[in-house]
Amino acid sequence: MLTEKHTVIVTTPEELLPLLMEAIRAVEEERKTDDVGSQGKRLLSPKDVEYEFGIHRKMLAEWRxxxxxxxxxxxxxxxxxxxxxxxxxxxxxxxxxxxxxxx
Structure with missing residues (x-):
């Protein structure tokens, strides 16, 4: 037996489009701040090194x-x-x- 309540929202495509565009803009802004934040870091993970300098993580592992x-x-x-x-x-x-x- 389900005890959770679910809400169903009915909307038109015209009403949904602005909400989707706002969500996409929010994700893009978050990515931009992540990019700026990682460049300010002093210590970098191999993933960060790959992202910022283009040296693949596998190459770093081989070098180590x-x-x-x-x-x-x-x-x-x-x-x-x-x-x-x-x-x-x-x-x-x-x-x-x-x-x-x-x-």
């Missing part, structure tokens, strides 16, 4: 297993990268090319 890549910290089972360390690691791999000087 091989003892290469940016330095990381473990906290319990969590793996964390310092933002500055990842940025410096990327900069250290920069390859200087000579510019084309002839015509």
């Amino acid at each position: 297993a091989e003892g290469i890549g940016p330095a990381y910290t473990t906290f319990g089972r969590r793996i964390l990268y310092e933002r500055a360390v990842v940025e410096n690691y990327i900069i250290s791999k920069r390859i200087k090319t000579s510019g084309y000087s002839g015509i």
Whole structure:
């Protein structure tokens, strides 16, 4: 026997459309604030590193297993990268090319 009460709302598509648009805008705003918030973080999970720097989590795991890549910290089972360390690691791999000087 069900003891829960359910409410059924009947509406027209014209009344529903503005509600849906408002919900979509709210989700988009939340995503924007999440993006800004993660960029302010000092410690990044492998997922954060992948999202912000484009280095896939599997690649980070391979580098850890091989003892290469940016330095990381473990906290319990969590793996964390310092933002500055990842940025410096990327900069250290920069390859200087000579510019084309002839015509």
